[in-house]
Amino acid sequence: MPQAGIETRVAGLPLDGRAAAPESHFDRQLARLLKHAAHIFCEKGYEGASMRDLSRASGMSLAGLYHYFESKEELLYLIQKHAFQTIMDQARERLAGSADPEERVRIFIENHLEYFLANKEAMSVLTHEDETLRNGRRGEIRAIKREYYRICFDLLEDLRRARGLEFSGRLAVLSLFGMINWIYTWHNPRVDAGAKQLAEQMGDIFLGGLMNQGNHKRNKRVKA
Amino acid sequence: MPQAGIETRVAGLPLDGRAAAPESHFDRQLARLLKHAAHIFCEKGYEGASMRDLSRASGMSLAGLYHYFESKEELLYLIQKHAFQTIMDQARERLAGSADPEERVRIFIENHLEYFLANKEAMSVLTHEDETLRNGRRGEIRAIKREYYRICFDLLEDLRRARGLEFSGRLAVLSLFGMINWIYTWHNPRVDAGAKQLAEQMGDIFLGGLMNQGNHKRNKRVKA
DNA sequence: ATACTTACCGAACGAACGTTCGCTAAACTC
């Protein structure tokens, strides 16, 4: 009997380019398959991609793939979970280095864009296939998403309190996520700036907007 | 022989809720099918949706559907083309009513959000299935997209000139589109504000950010 | 040397897919 149960082995941290090198043959192979799968899902979409595509791209037989995971859906789940977990851990780590509310928001933005552009395929799959998983696996990913959202929300609330601003936290978070997630539809490394510069410019737009509440004309200011 | 050639009849403007009432039986039925199809594509994604789903939802036989369009892909094309064409025509019409650069940007944002929320399913399909069409049909939709993008870009350039601002037009357009397109992933009419209020708040964030260039600390201002 | 586990593979299964064929009946045209 093969391994790869419901938990697909406690999953040492595979893939990710610069992550801690996976130790066993199993982990190394799984990481390789996940990378190919992320590429294919990114290109053709989850539903449009086939296990035969993955077989062809990875050079492993169709049946052999199932030694490493139990279904196509678990494949998507593993890609999304790893990407989300990693970007969040990295955000927490970097945020620990600053106490200034504005700077912390900028750190969050920069971390998001940096990880996104360095892991474009996995992050595109995470972003685009947001409604694809079902039941338990969907729930697990949504829980991580809420956690990540919460981190950002709290950062903005801190800023709001520190500067005595008035804005809807929910709308601010979702506007910000819109700006920074949308890059997967347009970013071209040959013409667009890198993560650091994009983070600064988007940070300027977003934070400038939030903090510039003594606006211009119009604005029958709606209260909260 | 049925009709419905490559152009699927010159297509009087069907569907859209409040659009001019379609005249013929053919147009009325096609509009009804497009509405059901938009709903299904929105829920299950283009690849995940089947013609049998549409048959079930519309009450028409599987074979009967092909009297109204030639393929599943054309179905997607018709949904996207109509939505894009309509939102753009409506934007042009509303923009004709103002000459003030800032107000014109706000009109663009409000029009986009209003049409989006009033035609959520078609607009979600337009936004989410951006890479799905192939060849000629893909090219046609991309051409409309470039046109729409161009309108927004020019609005921002006008504002930039009028106020003597410095920012990357491309990044500004794409950040704005990120903010306003992202709503399809989160907007819930039971908890979130309507289009007018969202447009005002997003307009405040975005325009406040662009026009607040004499920022705060940091910013080793990168030049243009 | 033997037993067990790991790491695969070729072939197939049943279901679902988009599309087409051949047909009917009603609705207009002249």
Added chain:
DNA sequence: GAGTTTAGCGAACGTTCGTTCGGTAAGTAT
């Protein structure tokens, strides 16, 4: 009222899909 077009259907075609079955051959443990 004969002829043509429009609107639609049941049944099937050929393909592709995710997954599984039954096997092999190389490690690893004892």
